[in-house]
Amino acid sequence: MFSQPEPRFLYGTAWKEDRTATLVQFALRAGFRAIDAANQRRHYFEAGVGEALADSYREGIVTRADLFLQTKFTYRQGQDHRLPYDPSASLAVQVAQSMASSLEHLGTDYVDSYVLHGPSSRSGWNEPDAEVWSSMIQERNAGRTRLLGVSNVSLQNLEEMAASGAEMPSFVQNRCFARFAWDLEVRNFCKERNIIYQGFSLLTANLDVLHHPAIAELAEAIDATPAQIIFAFARAIGILPLTGTSDPEHMKQDLASLQLKLPAAAVQAIESGFAVGS
Numbered sequence: 609m610f611s612q613p614e615p616r617f618l619y620g621t622a623w624k625e626d627r628t629a630t631l632v633q634f635a636l637r638a639g640f641r642a643i644d645a646a647n648q649r650r651h652y653f654e655a656g657v658g659e660a661l662a663d664s665y666r667e668g669i670v671t672r673a674d675l676f677l678q679t680k681f682t683y684r685q686g687q688d689h690r691l692p693y694d695p696s697a698s699l700a701v702q703v704a705q706s707m708a709s710s711l712e713h714l715g716t717d718y719v720d721s722y723v724l725h726g727p728s729s730r731s732g733w734n735e736p737d738a739e740v741w742s743s744m745i746q747e748r749n750a751g752r753t754r755l756l757g758v759s760n761v762s763l764q765n766l767e768e769m770a771a772s773g774a775e776m777p778s779f780v781q782n783r784c785f786a787r788f789a790w791d792l793e794v795r796n797f798c799k800e801r802n803i804i805y806q807g808f809s810l811l812t813a814n815l816d817v818l819h820h821p822a823i824a825e826l827a828e829a830i831d832a833t834p835a836q837i838i839f840a841f842a843r844a845i846g847i848l849p850l851t852g853t854s855d856p857e858h859m860k861q862d863l864a865s866l867q868l869k870l871p872a873a874a875v876q877a878i879e880s881g882f883a884v885g886s
């Protein structure tokens with residue numbers, strides 16, 4: 609599916625405001641090669657990501673071809689007043705305008721993945737979603753993105769999307785809660801269809817797991833941190849993880865977790881929820 613290296617760990621750029629450029633540069637220096645952004649100024653500063661990319665190319669740290677760049681189209685209701693499109697234009701036009709603006713922000717003529725930030729409703733696959741998705745497919749066909757994704761989706765969203773006959777995405781990006789068996793229903797749907805599941809908030813949505821004594825014990829035994837255990841666990845069950853750390857030391861630790869192989873029994877124990885409510 610990938611002509612370029614598969615992303616192994618996504619560096620998330622939300623909530624970094626005027627530190628975005630500096631932190632993305634740190635992340636690239638630390639070794640991240642996959643970057644997650646969105647053309648949603650309310651939570652992301654996409655132009656700051658582009659600034660970091662330009663500086664990193666200039667300094668010879670990476671080239672565009674080394675990178676997996678992902679960004680998103682966000683509906684009007686997910687935005688503040690700083691819109692990357694004309695809100696009175698049709699949704700199809702809004703997608704084209706948002707994409708053009710993302711490419712300008714990122715200083716590139718294509719992204720690797722273009723994601724619908726969230727469907728118009730928690731249930732179903734509705735008319736606006738179909739219109740946006742078909743415009744995203746046109747962007748892909750025109751070469752402005754290699755791949756497509758959807759985010760913040762329920763199983764019902766995905767099932768109705770499939771039932772509508774729509775082309776299915778290459779990626780699903782969801783907040784991943786241990787208390788919902790790490791989004792098992794959606795992960796299973798993805799697995800059956802070769803869709804790569806990207807998980808975010810792996811640490812912050814699962815603090816009871818992160819701080820569970822069994823995780824601390826395992827971390828001690830294999831000389832890792834609890835956060836590294838969670839990321840290694842996520843990967844072991846087929847999740848492509850995101851991290852949005854602002855700490856250069858955590859950046860290195862997060863990447864080093866790629867080298868960690870957890871005992872199968874530990875993966876099973878975490879997945880089956882030993883740490884939740886026990």
Ligand SMILES: NC(=O)c1ccc[n+]([C@@H]2O[C@H](COP(=O)([O-])OP(=O)(O)OC[C@H]3O[C@@H](n4cnc5c(N)ncnc54)[C@H](OP(=O)(O)O)[C@@H]3O)[C@@H](O)[C@H]2O)c1
Nearest residue numbers: 620621622644759808809810835850851852853854855858
């Ligand atoms: N599709 C969507 O709607 C959506 C929604 C939310 C997020 N996202 C994406 O996912 C990315 C990641 O967001 P996130 O919700 O997973 O949370 P996050 O922004 O990565 O926050 C992680 C938190 O955990 C802390 N932390 C402690 N130890 C850590 C370690 N070793 N490694 C990493 N973090 C550590 C971080 O603190 P330090 O900074 O001190 O390390 C930070 O406060 C975002 O930047 C964004 O790209 C997408």
